[in-house]
Amino acid sequence: MSVQVEKVSKFYGKQKALNEISFTLKPGEICGFLGPNGAGKSTLMKIITGYLSDFSGEVFIQDFNIKNSPLEAKKRIGYLPEHNPLYPDMYIREYLLYVARLYQTPKPANRTEEIMELTGLQPERGKKIDQLSKGYRQRVGLAQALIHDPDILILDEPMTGLDPNQLEEIRHLITCIGKNKTVMLSTHVMQEVKAICDRILIINKGNLVADKYKTELHSGEEGGLLIDIRFAADSDTHWIAELENISVQQTGTNAFRIETTAGYDPRILLFNLAAQHDVPILELRTEEKNLEEIFRDFTS
Numbered sequence: 001m002s003v004q005v006e007k008v009s010k011f012y013g014k015q016k017a018l019n020e021i022s023f024t025l026k027p028g029e030i031c032g033f034l035g036p037n038g039a040g041k042s043t044l045m046k047i048i049t050g051y052l053s054d055f056s057g058e059v060f061i062q063d064f065n066i067k068n069s070p071l072e073a074k075k076r077i078g079y080l081p082e083h084n085p086l087y088p089d090m091y092i093r094e095y096l097l098y099v100a101r102l103y104q105t106p107k108p109a110n111r112t113e114e115i116m117e118l119t120g121l122q123p124e125r126g127k128k129i130d131q132l133s134k135g136y137r138q139r140v141g142l143a144q145a146l147i148h149d150p151d152i153l154i155l156d157e158p159m160t161g162l163d164p165n166q167l168e169e170i171r172h173l174i175t176c177i178g179k180n181k182t183v184m185l186s187t188h189v190m191q192e193v194k195a196i197c198d199r200i201l202i203i204n205k206g207n208l209v210a211d212k213y214k215t216e217l218h219s220g221e222e223g224g225l226l227i228d229i230r231f232a233a234d235s236d237t238h239w240i241a242e243l244e245n246i247s248v249q250q251t252g253t254n255a256f257r258i259e260t261t262a263g264y265d266p267r268i269l270l271f272n273l274a275a276q277h278d279v280p281i282l283e284l285r286t287e288e289k290n291l292e293e294i295f296r297d298f299t300s
Contacts (some may be wrong), residue, residue: 002027029198
């Protein structure tokens with residue numbers, strides 16, 4: 001167990017931002033943390049990292065309670081916030097060396113060179129941070145999160161401002177890091193979740209509405225099915241709109257797209273009803289819902 005969150009709730013005044021959130025993250029997991037804007041993602045990440053201490057519930061970082069043993073817990077966490085806080089007047093190497101010394105990292109100069117190489121910052125090493133593009137600033141933020149070699153990495157929107165080449169490089173880096181560390185990644189970029197995450201947490205209005213491995217979400221058990229069906233010309237298809245647990249959209253002449261509720265598979269029923277109404281089925285194709293559609297199901 002790397003991260004254990006137990007019934008965490010958070011109020012801002014009378015507004016409840018988080019409602020008894022519970023989950024456990026294991027070593028070697030890359031977990032995508034999804035939710036609409038304002039759902040409570042950043043608030044929960046700030047609680048896990050010890051940035052916010054006024055909350056109810058418990059958070060354990062490798063058996064250290066974040067409230068009772070904050071310094072021991074924080075030593076094991078690398079954190080890249082959504083709004084990347086950097087010192088713009090410092091040079092890249094100067095800043096990373098400063099962070100390494102704050103963490104009392106052994107051989108800080110050597111570690112600074114290693115992490116600059118790892119995150120692709122060497123070509124820009126002679127620049128001050130305020131001279132960097134947004135993408136390179138994100139790399140500096142990722143470098144400071146990694147410099148003390150933490151066991152747990154919390155990344156809030158780390159892909160912001162990266163071009164396609166940089167995205168591929170950072171994606172590869174996070175994938176490699178995730179083999180030996182626990183990574184919690186908040187993002188709105190669904191293609192990044194598909195590419196690198198093993199597990200997905202979805203939060204909506206302060207509630208944890210999904211905690212599934214990616215393969216489970218795409219199986220149809222959680223996200224339902226999409227069925228494209230086409231009947232023979234001049235068929236009587238009025239009965240299809242009367243079926244329960246589905247939504248129907250007509251896509252052409254005697255052609256429909258059916259969306260089912262979670263865990264419901266109506267294909268045998270469709271075959272039987274088509275036979276009863278003497279309606280030949282010319283085509284029936286089942287598709288998995290993509291991650292965007294599953295996200296909408298859980299948050300709309």
